[in-house]
Amino acid sequence: MIDFEIPEEDRALLDAIDRMMAREFPPEAYRQADLAHQTPWHLLPRMGELGLLALPFPEAVGGLGKDWRSAALVNERLAYHAGIAATLFGTTVSFGGMSLLNYGSGEQKRTLLPRLMEGRARFALALTESAAGTDAGAITTHARRTESGWRIQGRKTWISNADAADYLVVACRTEAGSQGSKGVTMLLVPRGTPGITMTGLDKVGHHCMPSYDIGFDEVEVGDDAVMGEVGQGFRHAMSTLHYSRAGQAANAVGQAQRAVDLAVAHAKERRQFGQAISSFQAVQHKLADMQVRVNQARLALYHLAWLIATGRPCRLEAAQAKLVATEAFQFVTRSGMQVMASAGYAMESDMQRMWRDAGLYTFGEGSSELQRNLIAREMGL
Numbered sequence: 001m002i003d004f005e006i007p008e009e010d011r012a013l014l015d016a017i018d019r020m021m022a023r024e025f026p027p028e029a030y031r032q033a034d035l036a037h038q039t040p041w042h043l044l045p046r047m048g049e050l051g052l053l054a055l056p057f058p059e060a061v062g063g064l065g066k067d068w069r070s071a072a073l074v075n076e077r078l079a080y081h082a083g084i085a086a087t088l089f090g091t092t093v094s095f096g097g098m099s100l101l102n103y104g105s106g107e108q109k110r111t112l113l114p115r116l117m118e119g120r121a122r123f124a125l126a127l128t129e130s131a132a133g134t135d136a137g138a139i140t141t142h143a144r145r146t147e148s149g150w151r152i153q154g155r156k157t158w159i160s161n162a163d164a165a166d167y168l169v170v171a172c173r174t175e176a177g178s179q180g181s182k183g184v185t186m187l188l189v190p191r192g193t194p195g196i197t198m199t200g201l202d203k204v205g206h207h208c209m210p211s212y213d214i215g216f217d218e219v220e221v222g223d224d225a226v227m228g229e230v231g232q233g234f235r236h237a238m239s240t241l242h243y244s245r246a247g248q249a250a251n252a253v254g255q256a257q258r259a260v261d262l263a264v265a266h267a268k269e270r271r272q273f274g275q276a277i278s279s280f281q282a283v284q285h286k287l288a289d290m291q292v293r294v295n296q297a298r299l300a301l302y303h304l305a306w307l308i309a310t311g312r313p314c315r316l317e318a319a320q321a322k323l324v325a326t327e328a329f330q331f332v333t334r335s336g337m338q339v340m341a342s343a344g345y346a347m348e349s350d351m352q353r354m355w356r357d358a359g360l361y362t363f364g365e366g367s368s369e370l371q372r373n374l375i376a377r378e379m380g381l
């Protein structure tokens with residue numbers, strides 16, 4: 001059976017996160033950053049100092065050799081304090097780090113993993129295009145062979161944190177005439193490479209995580225930009241998807257628990273008709289349903305983390321955890337807005353920010369519909 005006891009070492013780490021977040025990015029700083037559309041990049045080196053970014057990497061590459069259960073707990077706790085902190089952690093560890101570890105070249109690992117673990121290397125994934133969203137296999141951005149490397153031409157859209165990333169991991173079609181998941185290669189492109197242009201996109205939420213439309217006009221990179229095997233980009237990306245799904249689920253669970261706690265505190269405090277609104281059964285049931293949804297999502301996440309940590313197959317469970325947790329996050333923030341009413345609707349409220357931010361999680365990095373498709377396929381349907 002799965003053991004839910006949190007090891008002493010992990011408890012100490014979670015306490016250290018509480019102290020670091022209270023000092024470096026307290027709730028008021030998050031409110032201000034959200035209003036000012038600023039990214040708290042300073043958190044990444046602080047996470048590096050605590051060892052958080054080295055957790056799941058083997059000691060042979062300078063990591064701490066912990067398993068994915070610790071990473072999930074850390075991700076969840078960061079998200080409880082600030083969704084953007086968990087997003088920065090997840091992009092660095094789940095996406096950047098695990099991609100480098102699993103299919104980066106020896107040189108890429110040697111030069112980038114130490115910086116990544118210190119919180120001094122930033123990555124952005126450039127996959128989505130205007131006609132290739134859920135259907136990622138429809139990408140048309142291509143890279144042609146040159147004498148010394150590759151020349152990239154095309155456009156990507158909705159790329160998070162692209163402006164501040166050191167590297168863009170760009171999915172490019174490298175086999176002329178290929179379609180779908182075939183003939184795609186991941187190229188590691190330094191952000192400042194000539195020929196790259198970026199235009200900011202306005203959006204409803206995630207104001208601490210800017211989004212960009214990116215043009216690649218004859219962008220030249222060397223052969224050393226190739227991550228993994230040429231033409232195997234999708235196969236490589238699939239091999240690390242369970243890490244980013246676990247990351248998304250942990251991020252959603254942490255924020256969802258914060259939303260429940262905020263709503264409970266408000267309901268106990270707010271008085272109407274001469275009593276706390278928490279004494280009305282209608283409100284109690286709403287709060288009970290919210291906590292149950294978060295607990296269900298947490299179980300799905302911990303189950304997934306255990307499967308990853310013990311090296312078991314987890315395609316269905318990764319889709320399940322992502323689906324359950326992101327839908328729970330939307331459910332609890334919508335319910336939380338109802339419980340808090342005008343107090344939640346005010347821009348100074350953390351509930352409205354989480355309600356706006358929650359919108360992305362059920363379609364970003366594989367929509368709920370796609371997760372259900374995957375689960376059905378795993379069920380043999």
Ligand SMILES: Cc1cc2nc3c(=O)[nH]c(=O)nc-3n(C[C@H](O)[C@H](O)[C@H](O)COP(=O)(O)OP(=O)(O)OC[C@H]3O[C@@H](n4cnc5c(N)ncnc54)[C@H](O)[C@@H]3O)c2cc1C
Pocket residue numbers: 124125126127128132133134135157158159160161203206211360363364365366367368369370373
């Ligand atoms: C704030 C933000 C940040 C993002 N960050 C990044 C990033 O860093 N890097 C990156 O590459 N992309 C990023 N994206 C893009 C994101 O991954 C896409 O929005 C997502 O893949 C969905 O694509 P789409 O928006 O084009 O929706 P569509 O693909 O047009 O989907 C629309 C609807 O149709 C449904 N649908 C589509 N196909 C099927 C199907 N086969 N079965 C059932 N239903 C289906 C979808 O589930 C959805 O409900 C970001 C987007 C946003 C808004």
